[in-house]
Amino acid sequence: MRADAKKNRDHLLAVAGTAIAEQGVEVSLRDIARRADVGLATLLRHFPTREALLDALLHTSFEALTAKAGALETSDSPDEALVSWLRDCVAWTTEYRGVTVLMAAAIEDPESALHASCVTLRAAGARLLTRAQAAGLARSDIDGADVFALVAALAWLGDQPALAPRAGHLFDVVASAILTGAASGDAGWVTTDSRP
C-alpha cells in the first residue's frame, strides 16, 4: 500500500472512531470524510461499505472479546464465566451505539464485512454456554444462536434511549433465565443494581 494511502486510511479510522463515539454507527460517511479533510470517494475506496469501516474499526475489540472468552473457558465456575462474558459483550456494544443492528444483519449475510467477526463471537459464546450446560448450570434447551440473539436484544435495549435505563436490570433477569439457578432461585448473585 502506498504511504499516502496508508496515512489516509489510518487517519480515517481515527476520525471515524471519534465520530461514531459521538453520533453512533449511523453517522454520515460524508461527515467522517469532511472531518478527515478527505473526499468522500477516498473514504469509500478504503472502506467500500459502512460494515467494512466498522470491521476495521472494531477488529481489535472483537479479538479482545474472543480472547477473553478463551481465557474464561478454563474458569472453575462455568456459570459465572458465561454470564460475565455476556455482560462484557453487552457493555462493549454501548460504546458503539447502533452496532447491534448491523451485527444482527451480518451474522447471516456471508457478504457482510462483519460476518466473520460475528460468527467467531457467536462460537465463543457457544463454547462458554456448552461448558455451563455440561456442568448443569445453564438450561439445556438453548444453544449458541439463542444466546447470541439474547445478547443482541439486550444490547439493542441499551441503544434505545427510552429503554436503556432498564437494560442493566433486564440483563440480570435474562441471565437468571439462562442459568438453572441450582444455587439460588432468583440468581441474586448476578445482580448489579439494587432495585426492589
Add this chain to the structure above:
Amino acid sequence: MRADAKKNRDHLLAVAGTAIAEQGVEVSLRDIARRADVGLATLLRHFPTREALLDALLHTSFEALTAKAGALETSDSPDEALVSWLRDCVAWTTEYRGVTVLMAAAIEDPESALHASCVTLRAAGARLLTRAQAAGLARSDIDGADVFALVAALAWLGDQPALAPRAGHLFDVVASAILTGAASGDAGWVTTDSRP
C-alpha cells in the same frame, strides 16, 4: 374536512397499509404517495410525520390490544393472562416490520404521534403484571416499564431476519424469567415449540 380530502386520506391509509406490509414501516413515503397517485406533499399534509401515519394506521390495533388486556384483567389465572397478552403484543408487531424501533423512541417522546398509544399499552401491561405479582406468580423486582422493554426487545428480535427463527423460543425463555414458576421450575407449560 372536505370530501376530496377525506377520500385521499382514506386511500392513502389503505395504500400505506399494503406498502408497509410488503416493505416494513421504513418504506419510502414517496413510494406510498406514488402508489396512491397522489403528490408527496399531499401525503405529508395529511400525516406530517411517519409516526402520524402509523398512528392512524395502527390505531385500531392498539385499541384491540388494550381491550384484550382489559378483558384478561378478570381472568382467573393472572400468570397465563399476562404471558398470553405479552405473546399477543409480540405477535402483533410481526405484522408491522420495524415498528418496534419507532415505538421504543415514542414511549419517551411526548411530541411523537405514537406516544399516547405506547403509554396506554405500557399501562395495560403494567396492570396485568401487577395482578400476577399480587398473586405471587410474577417476580416482584420488575415493573411495567421493564415488561414493555422486554416485549420491545423480543419484538425487535422478530424483526431481524437472522434472529427471528429464535424469537418464539426466546419468548418462552424470557417468560419463564418473568414468572416465578411456583408450579414448575422451567415453566414448560408456556412453551409452544418443542426444541430440545
Add this chain to the structure above:
DNA sequence: ACCTATGTGGATCGCTGATCCGAATAATCG
C-alpha cells in the same frame, strides 16, 4: 353562478451513499 376557503402536487432544497474520471503524486526504473 360565483367566490372563497381549502386541498393539491410539481418544483426545489439540503441531505444521503454510489460512481466516474481528470488531475495529482508516490514509487520505480533508466
Add this chain to the structure above:
DNA sequence: CGATTATTCGGATCAGCGATCCACATAGGT
C-alpha cells in the same frame, strides 16, 4: 537525479430520501 508508470485523490455528478413552498384547481356555501 529525472522520467515513467501505476496508484491515489477528490470534485462533480447521479438517484434517492423527507421537508417545504406556492401557483393552481376545486368543493361547498352563498
